[in-house]
Amino acid sequence: MLRLITDFDGPIIDVSERYYRVYQFCLEKTRRPEQSVQELPKVEFWQLKRSRVPEKQIALNSGLDEAQALEFAQLRRQTVHTEQYFQYDSLVPGAVDALLKIQEAGIDLAVMTMRRVRELDYAFQKFQLDRFFPENRCYCLSNDYVKTRDIEDKPLLMARALEELPAVADSWMVGDTEADITAAKKHGIKAIAVESGIRDRAQLELYQPNLIVQDLSVAVDLIIEGKLTDQEGRYIE
Template sequence: MTRAVAQDRYIAQDVGLIADFDGPIADVSERYYRVYHECLDRMQDEDTPIQRLSKSEFWGLKRARVPEQEIGKRSGLNPEQARKFAKLRRQLVHSQPYLKYDQLIPGAIAALDRAQEAGIELTLMTMRRERELAEALSRFDVGRFFPDERRYCMGDDDVKTADTRDKPRLMARAMTELPQYERLWMVGDTEADAIAANSQGIQFIGVLSGIRDRPSLQAHHPYKIVNTLSDAVDVLLDTLSVNG
């Protein structure tokens, strides 16, 4: 049976999909790379021979969870400069001037369409703040998939601690507000997504289109690791057609 036929014959009931935004839907690599350059520019002086990493080199280090200070050192900064570089990066990377560099992951909208057409209820869960999320949903035209009551994010004035603590708290709240699904899945690209899903006994599918590489995701024992959200939806629809 082909996937298309299987999908036509199976309409999901009582099935939900919680999707992270950055990684599965939005490509943040250009934003991170622009901030990397900006931080190096501010750290550079006459005695600092900067050795800028290519985007692929930089993103490979980020995906492998190499610390910011180490990335700074590999770019030619001394230890003190690298410390300041890491601090500045944290201040800038999620700031408004750089969010415009985010791009839509190819195939993400089509994947959400396929899931929705199959009757899977969609929920969004992200560490973005409300204003940041609203702008991105409008710019990428994906807000139509996620009604306001299906959007879980940080409030504009919330104090962030760490994603691995904040996201499980969002997930715990969601579990008190979402319907009771027969099957519920989480698709994300980081350890925070995996920890949040595991904390509530939800099946987690990791995607490699985001900020973590395969070993980083594998450490959290996902149901499966795939390349994109589109592949994750394929896995979900195949699973439902077999078990439905």
């Protein structure tokens, strides 16, 4: 049997509107009365996020001073994963169809995410995604988990999953960040990076996944059709 482990935000959920609304909120809260700031358009803001421009630099680009930029970055960290902003998340186009294809193909499907239980449950209910992921195929953080860095926390989730999940002949990990690629490679699982999330191609290439594709739909089609080749055109075994 084949298994596909997918990240949640990026391959399935588009978080760009949530992140942009939080950016707007933090900019407004941090600016002084009568201070002129330059709110970045969403496209420009998201491009900066995807190329890993630091929050402080985004604040400076928006017209805040050094002290304000630090305040902005701290407020953003405190706000971006708060309950009232999750309503702005949306489905990545084609993601649900891709999940249906996986089910129909008999591929074992699991989700692995840095969301907390309550954050994942909220999205499952809003978008009716629990039909794809039974409880024993969901790997996320407990509500009281103290995060360090995703690139350190995600390999720990992967280790837990590999201990608990039944053995399969082959596994793939689909994700949109360096944490996904690192978690997969550390545990000998092939990694497909998608460009539908919070990292652009240049950032993904730095971590050398087996393959970079547009989105989950493309990844699923390639897996099902057995047409997976690396950047040099060699078939990935």
